[in-house]
Amino acid sequence: MALAHYAEGGVFEPRKIAAVLRTTSEEVAASVGLAKDALQRRTRIHSDKTQRRLRELVEILNKVEPRFGSELMAYAWFRSEPLPGFDGRTAMQLVQEGKAQQVLEYIDAVDAGVYA
Numbered sequence: 458m459a460l461a462h463y464a465e466g467g468v469f470e471p472r473k474i475a476a477v478l479r480t481t482s483e484e485v486a487a488s489v490g491l492a493k494d495a496l497q498r499r500t501r502i503h504s505d506k507t508q509r510r511l512r513e514l515v516e517i518l519n520k521v522e523p524r525f526g527s528e529l530m531a532y533a534w535f536r537s538e539p540l541p542g543f544d545g546r547t548a549m550q551l552v553q554e555g556k557a558q559q560v561l562e563y564i565d566a567v568d569a570g571v572y573a
Contacts, residue, residue: 490553513557
């Protein structure tokens with residue numbers, strides 16, 4: 458999905474992300490390791506940490522969405538599929554730990570045929 462669908466005024470908007478994923482802002486916050494008020498207060502939404510975590514979520518979903526055919530299926534994978542080589546942790550758990558770059562590198566490796 459185009460980044461513009463997730464943003465408004467050059468800022469990732471939690472309510473737009475939640476609407477696309479058919480969930481709540483609170484669930485989006487939990488999925489990326491943020492407190493729910495991080496996505497409710499305007500000043501917190503604009504913070505670097507919040508915007509970075511939302512961007513990481515969108516980047517990961519955009520990378521895997523073609524593989525699964527929809528944003529909802531990509532989000533389900535993000536939340537529930539254990540990744541080989543990461544001790545059974547999911548992409549969501551890795552993002553919550555601040556390891557989104559490792560998830561993106563894993564996806565690139567899978568796409569390049571490194572992992573089965």
